[in-house]
Amino acid sequence: MVVLSGDWIVRQTGIEASAAERLLTTRSASTLSFEAAQLGRWDSALIVFLWALRAQAAKCGVAFDQAGLPPSARQLLALAPVDVVPVAVPTAHQRLPERVGRQAIAGWSEMVEVLALVGESILCVVPVLRGRAGMRRSDVLDCAWEAGIAALPIVTVVNVLVGGILAFVGAVQLRRFGASIYVANLVGVAVVREMAALMTAIIMSGRTGGAYAAHIATMQGNEEIDALRVVGIPVYDYLILPRVVALTSMMPILYLYGCAVGIFGGFVVAVAMFDLGAATFIEQTRSAVNGYQFLFGLTKSIVFGAVVAFAGCRVGLRAGRSAADVGRAATTAVVIGIVSVIALDALFAVCANALDI
Amino acid sequence: MDIGGDHPKLGVQALTVGYGKRAVQQDLSFEVKPGSIFAIMGGSGCGKSTVLKALIGLLRPSAGTICVNGEDYWAGSEQHRADLGRRFGVLFQSGALWSSMSVAENVALPLRMFTPLDNASIDALVRLKLSLVGLPSDGARMPAELSGGMRKRAGLARALSLDPEILFFDEPSAGLDPGSAARLDDLILELRDGFNTTVVLVSHELPSLFTICDDGVFLDAETRTAIAHGSPKAMRDDCKHPVVHAFMNREGSRGSNQTKGDADGSG
Known part of the structure; x- marks a missing residue:
């Protein structure tokens, strides 16, 4: 049984995502249930905590009984996936030869394009002079x-x-x-x-x-x-x-x-x-x-x-x-x-x- | 989320907005109740978006007052306005994501600027917000790599980043296919119920209006003021004003049947 009380406001109380881990590793239980009678005002801070708790519970094989939570919190939890997905960092690192090669190819094609552009312009000189472009x-x-x-x-x-x-x-x-x-x-x-x-x-x-x-x-x-x-x-x-x-x-x-x-x-x-x-x-x-x-x-x-x-x-x-x-x-x-x-x-x-x- | 006493969440009194001397809408008055989904409706070019600009602080009204939780929004200093504005979340029509940042950074920036949270907490919040809008694994992507619907969702995650009391939407379903639009509507409802946020949206998409809005105001381009108040459904069924009636029923039978079905299905 987890008793939720007080205010859970991001900008006032911060958030307690890591507490979820501690809670489950220090106690052994088969089911997590909630008591929210004394819960004050809340926002994302509570949801982040519950979300982490649910993911942790799933990992430890503990049942997560959300019946005691406020209905709106249950609704938000339903929107979030069960796993906490880390925000991936892009790792598009090219090796040196690859980079040099790409640059060379890009440089060559750029040169061809500029030459084409100049060529097109020269071809246009006559129509421009005749006012027909x-x-x-x-x-x-x-x-x-x-x-x-x-x-x-x-x-x-x-x-x-x-x-x-x-x-x-x-x-x-x-x-x-x-x-x-x-x-x-x-x-x-x-x-x-x-x-x-x-x-x-x-x-x-x-x-x-x-x-x-x-x-x-x-x-x-x-x-x-x-x-x-x-x-x-x-x-x-x-x-x-x-x-x-x-x-x-x-x-x-x-x-x-x-x-x-x-x-x-x-x-x-x-x-x-x-x-x-x-x-x-x-x-x-x-x-x-x-x-x-x-x-x-x-x-x-x-x-x-x-x-x-x-x-x-x-x-x-x-x-x-x-x-x-x-x-x-x-x-x-x-x-x-x-x-x-x-x-x-x-x-x-x-x-x-x-x-x- | 706290609800500001007896005051309406947003109170608009005798508002006139316009550019230069040209008034786009004049003498508008309406109240948005806490926790409601309020629609600003009207045909194209009637000034819905201009009114929205005044509400979110981008355009100073030529006359009238806008009160947020009973406080006059435009009366105070710029600083006061900015403080009030931090309680707003705005989803612009095309998402308006900052193109030089990844999606996750877009959501994180308001948190970094306006909260004392450490990086781990910000990460946790960003993950939550992105998951809530259905983009749990797209945080590292750049806005240019997203589809239109995903950009809107990412924009919504950013609008939600500071746990706003009022969420403003400019044409939320514009440019989305019917399925995505319906899913976005559901999401707006779920987020409203979950966070008990007040929602103000500008729209002329009848299916969305009938499905999610429980109050609203109808702006007329001709008389340049509000000609009907109440929920879109009530306007459709009861309003005798010819302009409102024509608007609400133009694609009437089909649009409304489908919405009724959707509403039943989701409820």
Whole structure:
């Protein structure tokens, strides 16, 4: 006979699951019965105790007579299985060779898929130019707004500051040789050849590439992409192409804008802090920067735009379906975007050096 | 489970809810008795879920009061609301399990946050809650691996984790096959009887309403207020209001016959 009394409330009295074991090992009885006349308020705490007791009784071969329990407790006990099932811990541990192998296979198939994506895009260039692709004009315009006009403030801030920093660092060094005047050349060449394209691409990778990945990954989670596939709308035309087209066409414009504000930033610092004449600075910049250098930067910016857009879309498409996967997709897209932009920039620099541009 | 004196478990007085200036429902008054299963009914788009949001603290009402055990829910500080809210268990329409945690961790998190229990006790409670809802061996699985019905059950286990006084359900049987829906109904009844919990559910599934609910309120989309009070069965049989009558009897004969059979079978 077990006499239950008092309150059994989880948050006040805690729970006594282990007491069940002690109760049965210390006493020998053939039947467990209950007396609940003095039982106060109770909740799960009582049920956990009774449940453990019942499992223990079954193990020891003791009969469990629940007639004395309150009817509602009997009802809850009836819902729970006789055995207390432990919550299993997942043990999916892969051995090293297996993991390496899986990674290699995944890497290979990923590469094939990216190449296919790039190939599809190249094949689409002609229909896009003729205005016959399956994408909607409004989608492209929306994406272009997002990736172009809406990005202007941050592009301005970053490029002005980079121009200013270049001028400052350059002027401090050049002044020692009495060559402060060349700060204009330094800012002009650095901004036009490298910094404007690179900084803008990095900004767009963090801002737009990440957004593409998160957007497409969320669509994946909502089964929107499945719905597109079922209806027979090519995911590529509808989702990816507008984004790639928009970002690739906006990047050169942002680049030119970045050059202008970058040089302006350098100009302000040089004129205000190092007493360079405004006219001298402008004249010096004009002599240092020529059309080829703009072309070089422009080409880079187009390539960077395409790479960032592809990375974002690709990562979004292969993301999983949970909330955490969306976050991971955004991070991955940004990392891939930034790393590949910088790596490509280095490649461009080597090529330009070899070709003597 | 304690029953709050003479007060109704949940008292709603002249409640108006809406978004911005647009009132979705206005001047609602009803009382939920302790230990009852109370239905908020109405057609799609009449504002049932919005009313539920106000009840569970997600949307501040534009006017009126909501009392829990006689205490004004929205009058106090956020802290006071959170304390009251810990007596609630909510099952969202799709389960709303936290996707980055296993099912067991989903159930355990409220216990870890709001009780001083040690890990062994929490484990025991999690096992119990998962067993009660029929998922005794699925604790280690991730929400993404579960079917829709299992997600609801897991969500219910989480709603039960703190031994709530009031359980709220948003469309409990939506998206379930008739068998699973009936089993979930039985489970709601059994848990109500077992824990003596008060249940408030939002639904328009007639079979469920007739089987499990013993009180309710009918919201109308047109007049934006309650047009009938009482148990769904009474509304079906006695209510003369044309909207309520049409709603309750639309799939009438078949739905009600089947439910009567179910009710007899389970009772």
